[in-house]
Amino acid sequence: MAEDNPGTARSILSPREDELREKRTKNMFLILALVLVLLWIGGFMMFHVAGxxxxxxxxLAVVSIIFHFLRGRSA
Structure with missing residues (x-):
């Protein structure tokens, strides 16, 4: 398996591990976007001075969401 494409991280991962990594990455971007949007809403209501x-x-939240959807499912 490692001889097929040496030097890449994907060549040492099983298909299941690769799928889990992809799911974690997608979840990470969605959580990051959600946190950034919530911080923006909270900040807008509490600290109008720091606009x-x-x-x-x-x-940053919008860019994160766009990046998540543009990246899509990688093969």
């Missing part, structure tokens, strides 16, 4: 930083969090 720039709050909107920066929103932009």
């Amino acid at each position: 720039f930083l709050i909107h920066l969090l929103l932009i």
